[in-house]
Amino acid sequence: MSEQIDEGLKSELQKQGVFVMPLEFLYNWGRRNSLWPLQFGLACCAIEMIAAAASRYDLARFGGEVFRPSPRQADLMIVSGTVTKKMAPQVVRLYNQMPDPKYVIAMGACAISGGPFKQGYNVLKGIDRYIPVDIYIPGCPPRPEALLHAFMELQKKIDNQKLTGPGQARHLDPSQPGEYPVPAFGAHDLEPPANCSVWQPPAVERGGDA
Amino acid sequence: MKTAVEPYLFLVIFCGVAVVFPVIPLLMAWMWRHFFQPSKPGASKNAIYECGLDSTGEARVQFKSQYYIYCLIFLIFDVESIFLIPFAVAFTGLPVGAFIAILVFLFLLIEGLVWAWSKGGLNWVN
Numbered sequence: 274m275s276e277q278i279d280e281g282l283k284s285e286l287q288k289q290g291v292f293v294m295p296l297e298f299l300y301n302w303g304r305r306n307s308l309w310p311l312q313f314g315l316a317c318c319a320i321e322m323i324a325a326a327a328s329r330y331d332l333a334r335f336g337g338e339v340f341r342p343s344p345r346q347a348d349l350m351i352v353s354g355t356v357t358k359k360m361a362p363q364v365v366r367l368y369n370q371m372p373d374p375k376y377v378i379a380m381g382a383c384a385i386s387g388g389p390f391k392q393g394y395n396v397l398k399g400i401d402r403y404i405p406v407d408i409y410i411p412g413c414p415p416r417p418e419a420l421l422h423a424f425m426e427l428q429k430k431i432d433n434q435k436l437t438g439p440g441q442a443r444h445l446d447p448s449q450p451g452e453y454p455v456p457a458f459g460a461h462d463l464e465p466p467a468n469c470s471v472w473q474p475p476a477v478e479r480g481g482d483a
Numbered sequence: 484m485k486t487a488v489e490p491y492l493f494l495v496i497f498c499g500v501a502v503v504f505p506v507i508p509l510l511m512a513w514m515w516r517h518f519f520q521p522s523k524p525g526a527s528k529n530a531i532y533e534c535g536l537d538s539t540g541e542a543r544v545q546f547k548s549q550y551y552i553y554c555l556i557f558l559i560f561d562v563e564s565i566f567l568i569p570f571a572v573a574f575t576g577l578p579v580g581a582f583i584a585i586l587v588f589l590f591l592l593i594e595g596l597v598w599a600w601s602k603g604g605l606n607w608v609n
Binding site: 343344345362363364366367369370372373436444445446447450451452455 | 519520521523524525526527528530533534535536537
């Protein structure tokens, strides 16, 4: 969009005190500076999340200190900790109940892959099996600086999101679902074990004949 | 000749501004939703309860209003137990008159309990 404005004309106007910018820039600017996270912690990563929101690390510098206790008022879900199979349906349902646009940060090894508890019978091997994750932070648990870094990366991502055309933001694309199916308890595992539209099992590469 | 300015004119202007000022952002938000943002409702998103759990049972829970009598009786006896504790602590150093006084107090309590019991105040369902 910004290519449509001639750079010379833009700088000339700027000298006269007229600032020309695409609507996309204004929209993304507003979105990225008022991210309201959902106040919900699952395990030890949540302690680091609390530290990031408190005075020493001060998430408020990035406009993200307004932790909301209701999903209806939240833009950002920080999955902070181990997602057990008991908790996974609730996490997905909370994600569904958040209004668009919504973003997800998977915080720590557990939220990404199950982490040290991956072999556990009741641990979900990554929340990205059910909901689309925007930013992954490695660490066990990640330090508050890592969460701040993830926050800044998410802001960069929001800054680059398109309002129209191919590759437009998920919440503006009518073909993208606003809700993802909530898994239920089956006889042996969650049913379905993963949401295929979001996550595909990685292709196993067998070694050669050697 | 000076034109007479209506003294309350500025209040009318003030009211107009107060109405228009919040309406403009609301209108912009509505237009944004109408032209750009597709509506994506769903079963969980439209659910009433919002803590992640499925709501179970009826939302309209009925309970008997007679419960308040039960509560009142509990409250009275609860407060009276506070009077009895200092008496029990200072029991050995008290004169006979104080003992008789507390006996009268206890008698009144028991009488009240018997009265409430006989009236059916302790029955859960009347």
